[in-house]
Every structure is written in C-alpha cells, then in structure tokens.
Amino acid sequence: MTLKLVTAGESHGPGLTCLVEGLPAGLELDRDAIDRDMARRQLGHGRGGRMKIETDRAYVTAGVRHGRTLGGPIALQVANRDYTNWEERMNPWPVEATVPEVHLPRPGHADLVGTQKYGLTDVRDILERASARETAARVAGGAVCKAFLRTLGVEVVSHVVQIGSVHAPAVDRELTLADFDGIDDDPVRCLDGDASREMVQHINVQRKANESIGGVFEVVAFGLVPGLGSHVSWEERLDGRLAGAICSIQAVKGCAIGDAWDVAGRPGSQAHDEIFYDAERGYHRSTNHSGGLEGGMTTGDPLHARGAMKPLPTLTKPLQSVDIDSKEPAQALRERTDSCTVPAAGVVGEAMVALVLADAYRRKFGGDHVDDVRAAVDAYRARLRQG
Numbered sequence: 001m002t003l004k005l006v007t008a009g010e011s012h013g014p015g016l017t018c019l020v021e022g023l024p025a026g027l028e029l030d031r032d033a034i035d036r037d038m039a040r041r042q043l044g045h046g047r048g049g050r051m052k053i054e055t056d057r058a059y060v061t062a063g064v065r066h067g068r069t070l071g072g073p074i075a076l077q078v079a080n081r082d083y084t085n086w087e088e089r090m091n092p093w094p095v096e097a098t099v100p101e102v103h104l105p106r107p108g109h110a111d112l113v114g115t116q117k118y119g120l121t122d123v124r125d126i127l128e129r130a131s132a133r134e135t136a137a138r139v140a141g142g143a144v145c146k147a148f149l150r151t152l153g154v155e156v157v158s159h160v161v162q163i164g165s166v167h168a169p170a171v172d173r174e175l176t177l178a179d180f181d182g183i184d185d186d187p188v189r190c191l192d193g194d195a196s197r198e199m200v201q202h203i204n205v206q207r208k209a210n211e212s213i214g215g216v217f218e219v220v221a222f223g224l225v226p227g228l229g230s231h232v233s234w235e236e237r238l239d240g241r242l243a244g245a246i247c248s249i250q251a252v253k254g255c256a257i258g259d260a261w262d263v264a265g266r267p268g269s270q271a272h273d274e275i276f277y278d279a280e281r282g283y284h285r286s287t288n289h290s291g292g293l294e295g296g297m298t299t300g301d302p303l304h305a306r307g308a309m310k311p312l313p314t315l316t317k318p319l320q321s322v323d324i325d326s327k328e329p330a331q332a333l334r335e336r337t338d339s340c341t342v343p344a345a346g347v348v349g350e351a352m353v354a355l356v357l358a359d360a361y362r363r364k365f366g367g368d369h370v371d372d373v374r375a376a377v378d379a380y381r382a383r384l385r386q387g
C-alpha cells in the first residue's frame with residue numbers, strides 16, 4: 001500500500017485541487033486543524049500583496065463522510081480569491097477580449113525553459129502552473145497526512161534557521177515538541193527571539209533595496225518508530241525520498257538530513273551517534289547527528305531535514321532578459337511578488353515530510369482501517385521492546 005498526492009491548478013485560475021490516495025478508512029479529520037495549516041502557510045514576514053487577497057481554506061469534496069475517511073481518494077479544493085481579478089486572462093474557456101501575451105522571462109523562474117520545452121509563446125502559460133501558489137494544495141493534502149501520523153503518535157513541525165545572511169544560533173541539545181509551542185506567533189517562525197528580530201530587519205533592508213531573500217528551514221518529526229524506509233534498494237531509502245520531496249518545493253535547491261554539511265568536515269568519531277542499551281529505554285543514542293536516519297531507515301530519534309531556499313526570482317528591480325517575441329534585450333517581467341517566503345516554505349516542508357512519512361507507514365504496516373494500522377504499529381513496538 002502506497003500513498004499518492006496529486007495537485008492541479010494555476011496561480012490565478014479558479015482554484016486548486018489536491019487528491020490524496022491510499023489512506024485507510026476510519027481516520028478522523030479535524031477541519032480546523034487542516035485550515036490552521038492553510039493559514040500558517042500564508043504567514044511570515046516578507047510576503048507580498050497576494051496574501052492580503054487570499055484567505056485559504058480546504059473544502060473536502062470526496063473521500064470523507066461525517067469527519068472520517070472512507071478509504072477512497074480524498075479530494076480537497078482551495079479557491080483562488082484573486083481569480084475575480086483575472087477572470088478574462090485566466091478563464092478556462094475562450095473570452096471575447098484580446099489578452100496580451102507575456103514575453104519577458106524572469107531569470108530563475110520556469111518562464112524561459114518552460115516556453116521552450118512546451119513550444120509556447122506566452123510565458124503566462126508556464127508561470128501560472130510553476131507558481132508556488134500550488135503549495136496551498138500540497139499543504140491541504142499534507143494536513144490530511146499529518147492527521148494520519150498524529151493517530152500513530154507522530155508530530156511534524158518546522159522552524160526557520162537562516163534568512164539571507166542571518167543565522168539562528170545552533171542549539172546544542174535535542175529539540176522537543178514543546179520548543180515549538182507558539183512558534184507560529186513569531187514573524188519568521190524562528191525559535192530564537194534575537195535572531196528573529198535580526199531576520200525581520202534583514203528582510204526589511206533587502207526589500208527596500210529591491211532584493212529578494214532566501215534562507216533555510218528545518219522540518220522535525222517526533223514520535224517515529226525505528227525502521228521506516230529500508231536499506232535494501234535505493235528507491236526505498238528514506239533519505240532519498242525526503243530529499244526529493246523537499247527539493248520539489250519551488251525555489252528549494254538543497255536538503256540536509258541531520259548535521260549533513262557539518263559532519264562532512266569532521267572525523268568519524270565526532271560524526272556518528274554512539275549506541276547504548278538499558279532495560280527501561282532499550283537501545284538509545286545520546287546524540288542525533290544522523291538526523292534520525294541510518295541506512296535509509298528511521299532510528300526512532302527525531303527526524304531532522306533542512307531545505308535551502310534560493311532568493312525568489314521575481315525582483316522589483318528586474319534582471320536582464322530577452323523579449324522572446326522580438327529577441328531584443330529587455331528587463332525581466334516585473335510582477336507583484338513576495339520578497340521572502342522561507343517561513344511559508346517551512347510549512348510546505350512539513351506537508352512534504354508528512355507525505356513521505358505517512359507513505360512509509362503505509363508501506364510498512366498496510367491496513368484498510370486505521371485501527372488495523374494502529375494494531376500493526378503497536379505489535380511492532382511490542383516486538384522491539386522485547387529486544
């Protein structure tokens with residue numbers, strides 16, 4: 001049994017759809033919890049004018065009855081409020097008006113290579129689907145995956161560790177779920193108050209200088225069983241699945257599992273997590289450099305996966321480009337834009353990690369009803385406790 005998530009929709013079209021296929025029947029869903037994640041993705045200092053227009057909600061149109069999943073595909077719909085301002089330009093059907101084409105590709109966006117690949121002359125035919133508006137649909141589906149994980153004792157959270165050149169101080173202990181209480185009240189979703197203030201300042205300064213800003217977020221998952229994923233084939237190794245899911249987020253260019261970049265420069269004796277055993281705790285480790293993954297499998301320690309985001313491509317002082325109609329030099333398209341979305345990307349990262357982990361639970365434990373899954377997980381945990 002595997003889990004699939006598919007999205008459809010354009011940034012300024014009528015709306016977005018997410019289909020989640022492969023969850024068991026009987027899973028209780030909390031509408032408010034789903035919409036909380038939708039709202040969290042819209043937050044963060046550095047967002048642009050579009051977020052003042054949208055108030056995202058996920059409407060369930062299939063796969064759920066009276067708050068419980070039925071075992072079939074779940075369909076979630078998110079409306080684009082902005083569509084009313086774009087109805088002529090984005091109508092699915094022909095319109096009377098002449099809609100001018102966009103011919104100025106932005107360096108760093110999908111604009112140029114998309115028109116080349118698909119043989120299109122209007123950059124809008126590419127940018128509408130390339131836009132990270134699509135992540136609203138992913139977060140709706142991710143919230144359903146989180147509900148599944150929550151019934152198995154797993155929580156997925158995130159925080160921002162870098163904005164532009166400002167880094168949050170390293171934490172020299174394992175984070176706990178309690179550390180994340182109230183993090184959504186912070187304007188950049190950073191755990192350190194001083195760093196947060198500096199990050200906000202940095203965004204303000206860069207935005208004023210017509211710049212966009214990237215950074216790094218970290219997703220942390222608590223409460224996992226050891227042994228999700230597998231060492232036996234490259235496709236089953238969870239490191240690869242997580243890195244793929246995180247790097248699939250628009251503008252994310254790198255993923256680090258645990259202390260990846262740091263341990264690359266250390267001797268082995270300072271890179272690995274020594275193993276201990278006592279009757280009460282069973283096997284355990286006193287450090288977590290591995291980020292909770294060894295041999296492509298979860299160790300049972302908190303899972304840490306970071307995503308490095310490049311600065312957003314749309315600039316208020318545009319870069320050099322070429323008009324794809326006249327082939328003359330021109331400045332890139334200047335559009336309304338966010339200046340920094342690392343906090344939002346962290347929430348999208350949660351959704352993608354939740355999808356990969358929920359899929360890993362489905363692969364390992366199967367089950368048609370959520371009670372069957374819980375029973376299988378409990379039996380597995382009991383076996384591990386026996387040593």
Ligand SMILES: Cc1cc2nc3c(=O)[nH]c(=O)nc-3n(C[C@H](O)[C@H](O)[C@H](O)COP(=O)(O)O)c2cc1C
Nearest residue numbers: 109110130132250251312313314337338341344345
């Ligand atoms: C939540 C979120 C919001 C984004 N907002 C913008 C934006 O306002 N302007 C922009 O140019 N890029 C934005 N991006 C990034 C682009 O969508 C992304 O750079 C583009 O799709 C090209 O893909 P690539 O950078 O992965 O190559 C955003 C990304 C995320 C995750």
Ligand SMILES: C=C(O[C@@H]1CC(C(=O)O)=C[C@@H](OP(=O)(O)O)[C@H]1O)C(=O)O
Nearest residue numbers: 050051130131132133136335336337338
């Ligand atoms: C709409 C969202 O993100 C958008 C992603 C995006 C891009 O180019 O990726 C460009 C901006 O959209 P617009 O062109 O309408 O201002 C962002 O606001 C969202 O996150 O919901």
